[in-house]
Amino acid sequence: MSGVKAVNPNAEVMGKQMALMMNINAAKGMLEVLKTNLGPRGTIKMLVGGGGDIKLTKDGNVLLREMQIQHPTAMMIARTATAQDDITGDGTSTTVLLIGELLKQCERYLGEGLHPRVLVEGFELAKVATLEFLETFKQEVATGSKDIDRELIRCVARTALSTKVPEDTAESLTDIVAEAVLCVRPEGEDGAVDLHMVELMHMKHKFSSDTRLVQGLVLDHGARHPDMKKHAENCFILTCNISLEYERSEVNAGFMYSDAAQREKLVAAERKFTDDRVRAVIALKKKVCDGHPEKNFVVLNQKGIDPISLEMLSREGIIGLRRAKKRNMERLVLCCGGVAVNAVEELVPECLGWAGLVYEHVLGEEKYTFVEQVKNPYSCTILIKGQNDHTIAQVKDAIRDGLRAVNNVLTDKCVVPGAGAFEVAAASNLRQVVKKTVQGRAKLGIEAFAEALLVVPKTLAENSGFDAQESNINLTDEYEKGNICGFDVLTGEPMNPVMNGVYDNYLVKRQIIHSAPIIASQLLLVDEVLRAGMNMRKG
16 A cells, blocks of 8 residues: 555555556657647647637647646646747647657556666666767858858748648748848847847738738828828838827816806917927928928827827828837837937937838728838838638747747757758667667667657658658668758658758757656656645545
8 A cells, every 4th residue: 555545545546557657648648649730741730619719720839728638747748848839939749749759669668667767867868969969960050140041041931831831821931031030130140139029910811822021010000080191102200109189187176267268268278288299290390301292201109199189280291190009119110210209309300210101001990001111120020911810820820930940040050950850860879879888778768769759750751641660761771871861741752951951940959859858757757646635635
C-alpha cells in the first residue's frame, strides 16, 4: 500500500506502471492530434465552439489554445508548446511531436524492464550533443542594412507561411511580410525590431490574394464632416492630442444674467476658448500652405473635434479626423515624421509630418482613411482582405508567424536548412558519432532520442501521401553520402533545402531541442500520481 494511503485514506493513488502508461498515452494522444497538421501538405482542423462558432486552422498554437484539454499530462505538454510559440513564434506542432515520439520510443524499453532514469541520462547526453551539432549545422546570414540577403529573407518568410495557408496565398504574402519587417527595422543592424509598429488591418472585401502592404497607415474611420475632401495630395500631417470640442466645467457653478444679450455674451465667452484653438490650427495651415492650392492640410486628433470646430476646419479646406487610437498616433509619427503636439502653443511648422496621398475608402457602412506615399516610413500597415471571417483569421495568424520568423533571422543572423534536413543530420550524428563515445545503457536513451528526431521527416512524408519508412531510409542514405537533404513534399524524394530555399529558424530549433527532452524526462520520472490535495478533506 502506498505511504500516502496511510496518511490520507481518501487519497487516490496511481501506481508506477499505471502512472507511466497514463503519461505516455497522453503524449501519444497529443501526437496523433497534431501530426496531421505539420508541413505545407498538412490538413486543417475545424474547431466548433460552445455557441456553434467555427474556426478553421492548421496552426498548432491556435489549436492548443482553443481546444479544451482536460487531461493533466496533455495540458502540461500543451502549455510547453504554447510557451514555445510565445518565445519564438513557431515550432508548436514540432514540440508536441517530439515530446510524444520520445515517450513513444521509451515505451518499448520500459516494457522490457529498463529503469526510466537510464533513458533520462541518455536524453540529457543526446540533447547536449544535438545542440552542439546545431551550432555547426546552421548557416550564417548577411543581415546588415547594406548587404542584407533579401532573397533568403523571402525564403524564410515563404517557408513559415506555407505551413499555415495554401501555397498561392503564401506566395502572395511572402514579399509583404519580408518588406514589412525591413520597413520597421531601425537604423543599424543591431537595433531591436518592434513588430507592433506593423499594423494589421482587415477588410471583409475581395480575396486573400488581394492583401497588400501599405507603406503608411490605414485608419478604421473617416472624416466626420460631409464637406471635407475625400482625396488629397501633398498633405501636411498634424498629429495632435488637443481637445477641439466644448468642455463643461469640472466645478459646479451658476451664472446669473438679466437679459438675452448677457446670455449671448456668456455663451460666446465659453465658446471662444475652443474657437481660439481651432484658429491656431487654421493659422498654421495658412502659414505652411501659403495659398498654394495643390498643398493640403490634415489634422489627426486623439481627442474630440465638435461639429462647430469641424465646420471651421472644413471651410478652410482642412481634413479633420477625431478620436484616433493611441497606437495609431504613435505609428503616424513614425510614418509621416513630425512630432505629436499636446498644446496649441507648440504648433510650429517643424512639428508637421508629410504624406503624398490621403484618401477615404468607403466599404458598406465602414470608412477607412489611407495615409500613403510617406517619406522614410518606420511603420507600415498590412491590409488583410478576405471574403469571410475564417479566411481573414487564418491569414492574420499566418502573417503574425511570418513576421516573427523574419524577425528571428535578423536577430539570430543565421538560419537552419529546413524540410527535416536538420533532424536527419542530427539523428545520423547521434548514431554514428555520439553513441560511440558513451558507455553503458545510456546508449539506449541516445538511440531513442535519435529515432524520435526522425518523427519530423516521417510526418512530412505521411502528410504528403508517401511511405514514411521508405522516405526516411532514402533521406538517411543520401545524408551518409555527404549531402544535406530534406524531404520534398511534391515528389517524395530527397532534395537540397538550400537550393530550394527551404529554411527554418535557428532560434526555433534550439528552443525545441531544449524544451522537449526536459518535459519528456520529467514525465518519465513520474512514479506515482496522487490526488490528495487540501480540498479532498471536504469529502
